Amino acid sequence: QVQLVASGGGLVKPGESLRLSCAASGFTFSDYYMSWIRQAPGRGLEWLSYISATGNTISYAGSEEGRFTISRDNAKNSLFLQVNSLRVEDTALYYCVRERRATGIYYFDLWGQGTLVTVSS
C-alpha cells in the first residue's frame, strides 16, 4: 500500500525540541523529493522544507531556516524533521508529502495524514 505515516508529534513546552519522522511504504522512496508542510489551527497550509531524492539538495522556507532541519534515510525509507526552540506558533498538524518532479513540473502527489504538534506551557 502506497502511504506515508508521520509520527513524533505531541505536547511540548516552548523552547523544547522535537524530531518528527515519516515512514514511507509501497513505493521507491529513494526516487522522490520529499517535503514537510504544516497547517496551524484555523490557518492555511505552509510549506516548510524539501529534500532531494539523494539528500544532496535541501531548501527551507526563509522564516524557518535555522530552527528546522530536514533529513532522510533512504535505507530505512524514512524522512525526518528536527524542530528546535519550539514556539507556541509552531502548533500545527505536520504533513509528510511526496513531491513528483516530472518534465520540470512539480507537484505533491502523495500526502500523509499528519502528526500533531502542540506547543504550550
Add this chain to the structure above:
Amino acid sequence: DIQMTQSPSSLSASVGDRVTITCRASQSIAIYLSWYQHKPGKAPKLLIYAASNLQSGVPSRFSGSRSGTDFTLTINSLQPEDFATYFCQQSYSTPYSFGQGTKLEI
C-alpha cells in the same frame, strides 16, 4: 515570495451544481499550479497539476484552467463526496505557497 489569493473562502452548493474556485498568483507562475481536495481527518488529495492536468484516478468532472496569473478549478455536476475544502498551490519557486482554501458546503 509569491502570494496565492484564493476565492471564495466558502461556497454553498447543491448536488448536481457546477462550481468554480479561483486562485490568483501575485506574479507569473506559468503553469506551476496544483489543486488539492482536503476532507477532515484525511490526507489531502491531488486533483489537478500543471494547471489543467487531471491526476490519475480523479473523476473527469474536475477540471482546471489558466488565464495569465488566474487559475480556476471547476467541478461539474457536484457529487455528495465532493463537499470538502479545496486549495491551490504554486510550485514555480520556493517557498512554495498555498491559497487559503475554499470550503465547499451543502
